[in-house]
Amino acid sequence: MKKHQVLAVAITSILAAGTDAANALSISRLTPPSQLFATSGVSAGPIISRFVTGQRFDLQATVRPDAGLTITQVEFFDGSTSVGVANAAPAAGVKTALVPASAITGTVANAVAASVRGYSSLTPGVHTLTAIATQSNGATVTATGNFEVVGFTQAGRKVKNVIILLGDGMGASHRTAARIVQNGYSQGKANQKLAMDTFTNTAMIMTASLDTIVTDSAPGMANYVTGNKQNSGQEGVWPDDTSAAFDNPRMEYMSEYLARTQGKKLGIVTTADVFDATPAANAVHTSNRGNGTGIVDQFLDDAGNTNLTVLLGGGRKWFLPNATSFNNGFGGAAFNGSARTAGTDYTLTADIKAGWNAAAGALDASRDLLSDFQNAGWTYAADRTALTNAGTPSKLLGLFSLSNMNIAKDKIDGRRGTFPTATATTTIVQDYGFPDQPMLDEMAEKALQVLDANSPSGFVLTIEGASIDKQAHQMDSTRWIVDTIEFDKAVQKAKDFVDGKGEFNGKPHPDTLVLVTADHECSGAVIIGASTKTDSELQAKVASLGNSTDTAAATFGQPSLRNAVVGNYAAAGFPKYTIAADGFPQVWDPDYKLLVGYGANGDRYENFRTRPFPTNDSQQPGNGSAPLNAYPRNNVSDGGSAGTRPFQQADGYFITGQVPGDQAVHTGGDIPLTAYGRGAGELGGTIDNTDVFFALMKATVGGTTK
Amino acid sequence: MFYPLKNKLAVVVIMTGFAMCQAASAASINFDSQAAGTEAKLDPVAINMGISFDNAALLPNLDGDGIAIPGSEHWQIDTTTSELVTAENTAAQGYGVAPSGQNALDARWSPILMHFNSVINLAGFSVTLPNSTYGNLAQTDILFLDNTGATLFDLSYFQGHPLATVALTTQLNGVKDILLSSGTFYDNISVAAVPVPSALWLFGSAALGMAGLRRRQA
Numbered sequence: 001m002k003k004h005q006v007l008a009v010a011i012t013s014i015l016a017a018g019t020d021a022a023n024a025l026s027i028s029r030l031t032p033p034s035q036l037f038a039t040s041g042v043s044a045g046p047i048i049s050r051f052v053t054g055q056r057f058d059l060q061a062t063v064r065p066d067a068g069l070t071i072t073q074v075e076f077f078d079g080s081t082s083v084g085v086a087n088a089a090p091a092a093g094v095k096t097a098l099v100p101a102s103a104i105t106g107t108v109a110n111a112v113a114a115s116v117r118g119y120s121s122l123t124p125g126v127h128t129l130t131a132i133a134t135q136s137n138g139a140t141v142t143a144t145g146n147f148e149v150v151g152f153t154q155a156g157r158k159v160k161n162v163i164i165l166l167g168d169g170m171g172a173s174h175r176t177a178a179r180i181v182q183n184g185y186s187q188g189k190a191n192q193k194l195a196m197d198t199f200t201n202t203a204m205i206m207t208a209s210l211d212t213i214v215t216d217s218a219p220g221m222a223n224y225v226t227g228n229k230q231n232s233g234q235e236g237v238w239p240d241d242t243s244a245a246f247d248n249p250r251m252e253y254m255s256e257y258l259a260r261t262q263g264k265k266l267g268i269v270t271t272a273d274v275f276d277a278t279p280a281a282n283a284v285h286t287s288n289r290g291n292g293t294g295i296v297d298q299f300l301d302d303a304g305n306t307n308l309t310v311l312l313g314g315g316r317k318w319f320l321p322n323a324t325s326f327n328n329g330f331g332g333a334a335f336n337g338s339a340r341t342a343g344t345d346y347t348l349t350a351d352i353k354a355g356w357n358a359a360a361g362a363l364d365a366s367r368d369l370l371s372d373f374q375n376a377g378w379t380y381a382a383d384r385t386a387l388t389n390a391g392t393p394s395k396l397l398g399l400f401s402l403s404n405m406n407i408a409k410d411k412i413d414g415r416r417g418t419f420p421t422a423t424a425t426t427t428i429v430q431d432y433g434f435p436d437q438p439m440l441d442e443m444a445e446k447a448l449q450v451l452d453a454n455s456p457s458g459f460v461l462t463i464e465g466a467s468i469d470k471q472a473h474q475m476d477s478t479r480w481i482v483d484t485i486e487f488d489k490a491v492q493k494a495k496d497f498v499d500g501k502g503e504f505n506g507k508p509h510p511d512t513l514v515l516v517t518a519d520h521e522c523s524g525a526v527i528i529g530a531s532t533k534t535d536s537e538l539q540a541k542v543a544s545l546g547n548s549t550d551t552a553a554a555t556f557g558q559p560s561l562r563n564a565v566v567g568n569y570a571a572a573g574f575p576k577y578t579i580a581a582d583g584f585p586q587v588w589d590p591d592y593k594l595l596v597g598y599g600a601n602g603d604r605y606e607n608f609r610t611r612p613f614p615t616n617d618s619q620q621p622g623n624g625s626a627p628l629n630a631y632p633r634n635n636v637s638d639g640g641s642a643g644t645r646p647f648q649q650a651d652g653y654f655i656t657g658q659v660p661g662d663q664a665v666h667t668g669g670d671i672p673l674t675a676y677g678r679g680a681g682e683l684g685g686t687i688d689n690t691d692v693f694f695a696l697m698k699a700t701v702g703g704t705t706k
Numbered sequence: 707m708f709y710p711l712k713n714k715l716a717v718v719v720i721m722t723g724f725a726m727c728q729a730a731s732a733a734s735i736n737f738d739s740q741a742a743g744t745e746a747k748l749d750p751v752a753i754n755m756g757i758s759f760d761n762a763a764l765l766p767n768l769d770g771d772g773i774a775i776p777g778s779e780h781w782q783i784d785t786t787t788s789e790l791v792t793a794e795n796t797a798a799q800g801y802g803v804a805p806s807g808q809n810a811l812d813a814r815w816s817p818i819l820m821h822f823n824s825v826i827n828l829a830g831f832s833v834t835l836p837n838s839t840y841g842n843l844a845q846t847d848i849l850f851l852d853n854t855g856a857t858l859f860d861l862s863y864f865q866g867h868p869l870a871t872v873a874l875t876t877q878l879n880g881v882k883d884i885l886l887s888s889g890t891f892y893d894n895i896s897v898a899a900v901p902v903p904s905a906l907w908l909f910g911s912a913a914l915g916m917a918g919l920r921r922r923q924a
Contacts, residue, residue: 154887155764157888261840262840456800510789511815
């Protein structure tokens with residue numbers, strides 16, 4: 001046989017084998033994920049899926065039958081012990097089920113997803129998971145994976161309360177920038193540390209998710225509080241091969257586990273919409289972080305499983321029945337203030353209900369969830385005044401805006417009565433229709449008071465500074481820096497709660513562990529130096545130089561504005577901001593201000609000055625109606641025609657992005673975590689984000705002397 | 707007559723010591739006579755039996771410079787916390803009505819050293835768990851420790867079984883502390899203790915008797 005004939009035969013064989021493989025009886029996915037399965041037994045490690053003793057999780061296998069045949073059953077084994085046989089459609093009270101793998105049945109006929117829901121093991125060690133699928137002709141196929149159960153030995157006193165302060169997108173430079181702006185430096189030393197700087201223990205956190213080195217906020221948060229890696233956009237679940245968003249194989253959240261075993265309560269506080277990824281990834285199981293109706297419904301429907309007691313943030317749009325008219329009360333146009341839709345709602349199959357004691361759910365866009373919360377005994381606060389006056393009710397819901405709350409800078413401007421421009425007649429928070437929004441530290445303080453009064457067995461509280469990320473995406477330096485400062489004031493509240501100081505004077509809570517961390521870094525933000533100009537000089541340079549380039553030989557073609565303004569090394573000196581009585585910078589653009597660069601930037605214009613308006617927030621139901629429809633959408637894609645408002649940065653110089661699009665993106669670098677209180681010594685070194693879960697669980701279940 | 711008398715005296719001394727070893731005192735501690743939130747060691751039955759309760763931790767010994775000695779970890783009174791060991795109303799804490807009716811020993815947040823003021827021989831021991839499903843899911847242990855902190859016996863059990871009674875079924879000698887694992891409440895702590903005279907007292911009394919015997923023989 002000649003060479004080309006050999007080659008032809010080989011290619012034919014490969015193609016034939018490939019075709020057979022596509023149609024052959026096989027198990028194409030085995031959950032929990034493992035390297036043992038992914039490498040077909042070649043590698044047993046690293047162990048991907050880990051659980052604490054008794055932590056619940058689902059077992060699932062996607063099985064592809066031979067053409068024309070079906071799968072009759074899938075049996076799962078933990079070691080040599082059979083732990084469930086899935087051989088029928090979901091039925092009431094039954095934790096196993098065999099359902100069509102609807103995401104792939106279009107190309108693989110009769111493919112199924114077989115599940116055992118709510119499994120757990122009390123035996124520490126690495127377990128072998130085996131799934132044996134049987135086809136209608138009696139043929140079988142076997143797949144093998146592994147997972148680990150982590151046991152704890154007692155060591156000492158337990159952590160009773162866990163407070164996780166998550167600065168979304170907050171990397172090391174976000175912290176540094178906030179410190180420079182808020183406290184200043186003298187002769188190379190910070191005049192004062194941020195509250196988060198004073199924590200006693202530090203770790204560096206690897207933030208990757210199950211499917212990528214650059215995570216988003218859903219797995220970024222969920223990995224911390226489940227101990228397991230999740231896919232992009234997914235919360236409390238692993239990926240599957242069905243098209244439904246709420247039926248994915250689940251793993252138990254820390255909140256659920258500690259509610260079940262210790263009676264702990266759960267609090268969630270955020271400056272984002274409460275359906276957003278970080279808050280939802282403490283309590284809700286879904287493969288689509290965008291399904292807001294179902295997410296917020298599950299907050300209430302499964303509150304018996306999570307002991308959710310405090311929920312504060314934005315997001316009223318999900319709680320109002322569809323077609324609820326809203327206007328801002330300051331001359332804005334009316335619009336539908338509800339975002340509830342059947343398409344983003346949830347129902348659960350019987351096996352999930354049985355395995356997780358979960359509510360059935362319903363596709364009910366007309367649901368009045370706000371009333372349902374109140375009828376379930378929740379006290380509702382619609383604004384800062386109501387929050388202040390709420391006392392310490394048994395359960396507290398606060399929804400302070402239709403979607404994401406306004407950014408700290410704009411809330412402060414609202415309180416100061418500062419208009420965004422000389423000709424404006426309404427503040428930004430008035431434009432949004434929520435002029436009386438609380439700051440994050442005020443929300444944190446109330447949450448701690450309510451949880452302390454109602455949690456004899458302790459609590460888990462997550463507090464998110466959400467717009468550090470959201471404004472870093474927009475490369476809006478002033479807004480994310482001020483949001484980081486706001487976040488740090490919430491950190492101080494948590495520290496005061498531990499120490500019995502401030503609002504908690506005389507009532508320390510030493511059995512509390514406080515973490516300050518992030519889900520990922522956002523934008524590749526870095527401190528590049530400081531302006532060499534006073535603000536009036538800067539404005540003059542912006543006006544005179546704009547997007548022009550140098551003509552001198554030495555700097556020919558370089559941005560003139562950049563070259564005229566940016567000072568680094570000794571030229572940067574130490575920027576000085578004056579802090580007002582409200583605790584925030586008196587002016588946003590002081591002379592010789594701090595300058596920030598972005599390593600993961602989108603295309604943008606830069607003029608170094610604070611943007612008068614925040615970028616249009618697509619999550620707001622009113623973003624298409626006056627006055628929000630005139631808010632600038634971004635620097636580039638509007639092409640300088642952003643309605644009635646001036647294109648905010650068009651007078652700056654153009655910077656080509658490192659990434660496609662007009663927003664900065666998350667980055668894959670490690671982020672700092674700082675810890676304070678009992679158990680803080682359990683955290684240190686360079687660790688995976690899932691390791692944090694096991695450190696927390698050791699401290700809350702096994703106890704700690706560190 | 708002196709010889710027999712002295713000899714008899716020695717025998718009586720030794721027998722008295724032996725008898726004291728064997729005289730078991732049994733009682734049950736239920737914490738119901740005190741106010742919820744007060745120190746568990748104030749229970750009158752506990753006081754009468756010479757029992758106190760302290761937070762426990764697995765801590766190392768320290769050298770002269772205050773540096774932990776590797777490998778020296780053993781259960782001892784927890785010096786990392788100032789929290790008191792209290793009796794609590796279990797119902798008010800969400801753990802159902804206490805088996806004894808009101809209060810129980812609160813070991814939710816810390817292992818507790820149940821400390822005898824002298825080494826005892828333990829003829830019986832049992833505790834009752836609260837009427838609650840809360841508790842550590844994994845198997846946990848009650849440890850019986852000697853006066854060096856070494857474990858004499860490991861009584862394993864599962865928490866989260868409402869009103870279950872955990873009992874020691876064998877006699878243990880030389881017990882100084884009982885380590886109650888954290889994660890739950892303990893009620894109706896029943897102890898049948900046989901005080902053990904100090905080794906010195908035993909040695910002294912025996913030596914006295916033997917000295918009398920030898921003098922007579924000489």
